[in-house]
Amino acid sequence: MSPPDTSEPMIVFDGVEKRFGSNVVLKDLSFTVAPGEHVTLIGPSGSGKTTILRLLMTLEQCNEGTISVGGRYLSHEERGGKLGPPREKYLRDVRKHIGMVFQQFNLFPNMTVRGNLCEGPTRVLGLSKDEANARAEELLDLVGLKEKIDAHPTQLSGGQQQRVAIARALAMRPDVLLLDEVTSALDPELVAGVLKLLRDIGDTTDITILCVTHEMGFARDFSHRVMMFDGGRVLEDAPPEKLFTEPDHQRTKDFLQAVLAH
Amino acid sequence: MENLPQIVGVLSDGIPETVIATLGGVLLTIVLSVAAGLLLLSPSRTVRGVTRVYVEGFRGTSEVVQLFWIYFVLPVLVGFQLLPLFAGIVVLGLNHGAYGAEIVRGAVRSVPRAQYEGAIALSLSPAQRMRRVILPQAFVEMLPPFNNLFIQLLKSSAILALITVPEVTRQAREVLIPNFGADTLLIFGVTFVIYLVLAALITLVMRLLERVASARLGRRPSRAARAAARAAGPTGTEGVAA
Amino acid sequence: MPVWDWNYAFDILPDLLLALVTTIEITLLGSVVALLLGLVFAVLRRLRIPVLDQVLWAFVEVVRSTPLLVQVFFLFFVLPQFGVTLSAFVVGVVGLGVHYATYTSEVYRAGIDAIPKGQWEACTALSLPRLRVWTGVILPQAVPRVLPALGNYVISMFKEVPLLLAIGVVEVVNEARELGSLTFRYTEPYTIAGLLFLLLSYPASMLVRRLERRRVTA
Numbered sequence: 001m002s003p004p005d006t007s008e009p010m011i012v013f014d015g016v017e018k019r020f021g022s023n024v025v026l027k028d029l030s031f032t033v034a035p036g037e038h039v040t041l042i043g044p045s046g047s048g049k050t051t052i053l054r055l056l057m058t059l060e061q062c063n064e065g066t067i068s069v070g071g072r073y074l075s076h077e078e079r080g081g082k083l084g085p086p087r088e089k090y091l092r093d094v095r096k097h098i099g100m101v102f103q104q105f106n107l108f109p110n111m112t113v114r115g116n117l118c119e120g121p122t123r124v125l126g127l128s129k130d131e132a133n134a135r136a137e138e139l140l141d142l143v144g145l146k147e148k149i150d151a152h153p154t155q156l157s158g159g160q161q162q163r164v165a166i167a168r169a170l171a172m173r174p175d176v177l178l179l180d181e182v183t184s185a186l187d188p189e190l191v192a193g194v195l196k197l198l199r200d201i202g203d204t205t206d207i208t209i210l211c212v213t214h215e216m217g218f219a220r221d222f223s224h225r226v227m228m229f230d231g232g233r234v235l236e237d238a239p240p241e242k243l244f245t246e247p248d249h250q251r252t253k254d255f256l257q258a259v260l261a262h
Numbered sequence: 263m264e265n266l267p268q269i270v271g272v273l274s275d276g277i278p279e280t281v282i283a284t285l286g287g288v289l290l291t292i293v294l295s296v297a298a299g300l301l302l303l304s305p306s307r308t309v310r311g312v313t314r315v316y317v318e319g320f321r322g323t324s325e326v327v328q329l330f331w332i333y334f335v336l337p338v339l340v341g342f343q344l345l346p347l348f349a350g351i352v353v354l355g356l357n358h359g360a361y362g363a364e365i366v367r368g369a370v371r372s373v374p375r376a377q378y379e380g381a382i383a384l385s386l387s388p389a390q391r392m393r394r395v396i397l398p399q400a401f402v403e404m405l406p407p408f409n410n411l412f413i414q415l416l417k418s419s420a421i422l423a424l425i426t427v428p429e430v431t432r433q434a435r436e437v438l439i440p441n442f443g444a445d446t447l448l449i450f451g452v453t454f455v456i457y458l459v460l461a462a463l464i465t466l467v468m469r470l471l472e473r474v475a476s477a478r479l480g481r482r483p484s485r486a487a488r489a490a491a492r493a494a495g496p497t498g499t500e501g502v503a504a
Numbered sequence: 505m506p507v508w509d510w511n512y513a514f515d516i517l518p519d520l521l522l523a524l525v526t527t528i529e530i531t532l533l534g535s536v537v538a539l540l541l542g543l544v545f546a547v548l549r550r551l552r553i554p555v556l557d558q559v560l561w562a563f564v565e566v567v568r569s570t571p572l573l574v575q576v577f578f579l580f581f582v583l584p585q586f587g588v589t590l591s592a593f594v595v596g597v598v599g600l601g602v603h604y605a606t607y608t609s610e611v612y613r614a615g616i617d618a619i620p621k622g623q624w625e626a627c628t629a630l631s632l633p634r635l636r637v638w639t640g641v642i643l644p645q646a647v648p649r650v651l652p653a654l655g656n657y658v659i660s661m662f663k664e665v666p667l668l669l670a671i672g673v674v675e676v677v678n679e680a681r682e683l684g685s686l687t688f689r690y691t692e693p694y695t696i697a698g699l700l701f702l703l704l705s706y707p708a709s710m711l712v713r714r715l716e717r718r719r720v721t722a
Contacts, residue, residue, distance in 0.1 A: 059625055088634075095631045106626035110644040119640065120630040172630065322702040322709070326666035326677050331698060334690045339507060413569060420571035424670060431574055435670070439581060446581045454570050454578075461569035493614040493653070 008071070010035040010176060010208045011056065015065035016075075018051055018232075025051050027232040029065070035175075036206040040219040040240075043229030044255060049212045053178040056210065057100045058091050070097055070175055096124060099174035103181040105161045107153040113140070113164050114149045120172045132171075139167040143197055159190030163197055170201070177201075179211040191215070198222065216259055220244050228252045265445050266452075269438060273452055276433035280460070283350050283419040283429060288412050290355025291362050295408075298359060299366025300392070313363070320360035326421055329353045333425045350422040358415045365407045369400035402475045406484075406491035409468035413461045430456055513692045516683045520693065523679035524700055530596050530675065531662040537601025538661065539654060542608025543647075547638065549609070550616060567606045573667050575599050580671045596668040600661050611653045615646035649719060655712040659705050666697075676700055 009032035018026040025048045033039050041049040054060045055067055058074055066083070067075040076083040077090045086094075107116050117136035121127040127135070140146045143163040145156075153161055162182055169177060179198065183191045195218045202209060202222055213219055219226055220240045228236040228243065228251075236243060236252050247253050301313040320328065332353055337343035344352065373396050381391040423432035430453060438449045476482055549560055567575065576599040583590060590598065619642055627637040669678035680693035 057625075057629055059628055092631050092633070095628070098629075100625075100629040102622055102625065102629075104620075104622050106620075106622035106629075108623065108626065108641050108645075110641070120632065123633065123636050123640070124631045169629070318706060319702065322706040323698045324663040324666045324677065324701050326669070327694060327698040327701060330677060330681070330690075331694045334684070335694050338691055417569075417571040420573040421667065423573065431571060431577075434574070435577055439577075444585075446585055450574060450578045450582055453574050454566060457570040457574065458566060489614070493610045 008035070009033060010037070010070060011210070012068045013052075013065070014067075016055070016062045016067060017064035018048070018055065018060065018062050025232050026055075026062075029232070029234065031227070031234060031237065033208060033210065035208055037225060038202055038209045038211065038223045039225045039227060040211045040213060040223040041227050041229060042213070042216070042219060042255070042259075043235070047229040048232045049229050050180055053100065053180050053210060053212060056176070056178055057098060058086075058095055069094065096172065097175045098178065099169035099172050099176070100178040100180065101162070101165050101169050101182045103184050105153075105158070105165045105185070107161055107165055107168070109153050112150050112152055113145070113156075116153070116164060116168050117171050120168070125172065135171055136167075139170055140164075142170075142200075143167045157190065158186045159193055162186060162190075162194050166194075166197060166201070174207060176208045176210070179209065179213070181212050181214070183213065183215060195222075214259060216244070216256070228255070230255075263448070265442050266448060269442060269445065269449055269452055272433050272437050273430055273449075273456060276428055276430035277456065279347065279422075279427055279429035280416075280419055280431075280456075283347060283354060283422055283427065284412075284416045284460070286351035287354030287358065287415050287419065290351060291358040291411070291415060294355060294359025295362025295366050298363035299370065302363060302367045303370060317360045317363050320357050325353065325357050325418055326424065328357055329421055329425060346422065346425045346427045349425065350419070350427055354415055354418055357418070358411055361414075362408065362411055365404055365411065366400070369403040370396055372403055373399045398475075399479065402472070402479060402481065402484075403487065405468055405472045405475060406488040407494065409465055409488075410491050410494075412464050412468070416457065416460055416464060507691065509689065509692060512687070512689060513696060516680075516693055517696065519683060520676055520679055520696055520700065523674055523676045526593075526673070527662070527665045527675040530593065530600065530665050530668070530673070531658065533597040534600035534604065534661050534665075535658045537597060538604035538608050538657065541601060541605035543612055543643075545605060545609035546612035546616060549613065564606045564609065567603055572599065572603045572664060573670060575603055576668065576671060592668065592671045592673045595671060596665070596673050599668075600664060604657055604661050607657055608654055611650045611657070612646065614653075615650035616642060618649065619645055652712050652716040652719065655715065656709070659708050659712070662705055662708075663701060 011033040013029050013031050016026055016029040017024065025046075029048075029052075041052060043049055051060065055062055056069065056074065062075050065075070066073060072094050073083065073086070074091070074094055075086070077086040108119070111119065114133070114136055117139060118129070118132040121132040121135060122129060137146065137149065140149055143166060145160055145163055145167075148156060148160065148164070153164065156164065162185075166182070182198075183194050186194065195215060198211075198218070199222055201207070211219070211223070223240050226236075226238060226240045226243045227234050228247070228249070230251055235249055236247055238247075243252065244256065247256065298313050298317060301309050302317070304310050304313075329350065332344065333346065333349045377395055377399065378391065381395040386394060419429060420431040422429050423435060426432070434449050434453045439446065442449060476484075545560060545564065549557060551557075576595060579590065579595045579599050580592065623641055623645070624637070627641055632640070665673075665675050666677035668675060669681065672678075674682075676697045677694075680690075680697040683693045684690040
């Protein structure tokens with residue numbers, strides 16, 4: 001895999017802290033992700049991996065520090081040279097460039113597959129019905145579900161629903177794609193299909209991808225970089241070849257052993 | 263504003279009638295709800311059928327019609343007329359008892375099957391099972407919807423004004439409006455306050471009961487049950503997204 | 505004089521049916537108010553706008569805890585003093601509609617609260633505009649599941665229309681009273697009035713129950 005372009009970072013976390021009540025989930029967290037880079041976040045549950053994705057999707061707001069994507073702040077809004085709390089309108093604009101796929105798919109059950117895929121492009125990007133439709137068909141072809149375009153989500157298997165959800169996120173042509181344990185809710189026999197689709201997307205697009213997963217095999221051959229989290233901090237940050245074979249920390253070793261054993 | 267003392271005075275004269283009507287109605291409602299609620303669970307088809315006729319009959323018609331029927335038609339059929347307040351209490355009880363029956367039936371049915379089986383394993387008689395095991399548990403479930411039902415009954419007591427019972431609403435409409443026509447806002451403002459206070463008292467008592475009953479079962483009063491009862495409102499126990 | 509006079513009963517039936525039409529008109533118009541206003545209340549409360557939220561809460565509590573009859577009198581006697589004079593019919597529609605809006609708002613709220621959090625998050629992930637989130641995703645899921653509960657309230661409203669005889673609306677019971685006062689026979693008019701209510705509201709509530717069961721099994 002070719003090393004990604006490292007000139008201007010796509011994602012910047014700078015001194016980020018996130019608390020839920022008195023529970024500190026992320027502590028003084030700083031890291032950057034280059035455009036086109038695929039980064040996998042691993043670590044024990046409760047280590048704050050998912051929170052990072054949720055902060056990037058603006059589903060949560062951080063308590064300290066700044067977060068920016070594509071050179072624009074997510075955590076703050078710049079007004080008259082000063083940083084203030086972001087307004088909904090501003091957030092909506094920044095958010096357009098970020099897509100997310102959820103563990104539970106979260107497809108809209110009141111719409112068909114077509115409706116799910118056209119919703120964002122027509123309502124947010126301002127595409128015409130025909131343009132959105134063409135895009136939907138093209139993406140469904142990519143995820144191998146062209147014949148399901150007029151089905152309702154409830155008529156699909158979990159794996160199919162998740163592939164539709166991936167297509168829905170891609171329909172927005174995002175610069176950044178967030179994958180939050182996208183195979184965790186799937187029956188074991190459906191996991192491989194979804195992972196293969198993600199590999200294809202990784203190979204054929206230049207989307208920056210952040211991924212939280214327990215699939216270590218996938219993490220290993222999909223990512224350029226793996227970040228091991230523990231207790232709200234980055235314990236280790238290395239290419240997968242290094243992190244999976246000779247990690248620096250005993251904690252990482254133990255974690256990998258525990259995950260691989262099961 | 264200078265008429266406020268008189269307005270409050272006249273409306274206060276109606277409070278005893280409103281309270282008596284409500285309390286009487288509540289007592290009758292409790293008796294009828296439990297009786298009809300348990301009869302709805304009877305193994306006998308006939309018993310269930312007859313009880314259904316009562317429940318659907320009163321839930322299916324307007325309370326005002328029921329009131330007028332008992333006050334104006336019944337005397338023709340039986341030869342004597344009920345006192346207005348008494349007729350009112352009877353209608354409030356019969357009407358809300360029909361709604362309460364569904365609450366009791368639903369609460370008894372919501373007690374887990376395992377509790378029945380446990381009671382049978384202890385060789386309790388059917389009556390003992392009901393009294394000692396099922397009802398105490400069902401009782402807690404019933405309190406939030408009954409709180410709603412009793413407030414509904416308090417509000418319904420205003421229709422007694424239509425058959426000359428001098429309760430709060432009639433005092434406002436028949437005594438105050440003709441005499442203090444310029445103070446209508448004040449008249450109804452005070453009337454609203456009186457009903458709000460009475461409703462708050464009902465809720466207070468019911469919450470207290472809820473706390474006592476829950477403590478006896480080693481539970482905490484359920485917020486969710488209260489919210490569900492609120493959404494279900496006066497039309498019954500069913501019908502809201504779970 | 506017989507207890508029940510069939511000839512008299514048939515004589516008064518047309519007039520009672522005509523009054524029933526008025527009752528149904530008020531029910532339907534009141535339902536429109538209750539269903540729309542309740543939805544507005546529910547959505548506004550969900551947005552938690554400071555001050556407005558508290559005002560709405562207080563309004564809903566007062567309306568829910570006080571008699572509809574008093575509220576109808578309020579509209580009928582107080583509003584004219586502020587230059588707003590409504591006909592008895594309109595007072596009935598508005599009174600019933602607003603009263604029941606406080607009930608339907610709780611129903612909508614329960615329906616909205618039952619929508620999984622993931623649906624809201626997916627909307628955020630797609631950057632959907634606020635209005636579209638409500639009209640395209642949340643309400644189309646929330647409203648169908650509360651339809652049975654809303655149906656029950658429409659039936660309740662129907663049964664409360666006779667209250668409006670207190671301000672002179674000629675609905676079924678008022679018509680029955682008028683007819684009775686002409687002949688001093690009340691048995692037939694009031695009994696027929698009661699049966700008319702049962703005849704309409706019982707099948708309607710059966711229909712709602714079926715809707716409910718279908719929703720549960722679906």
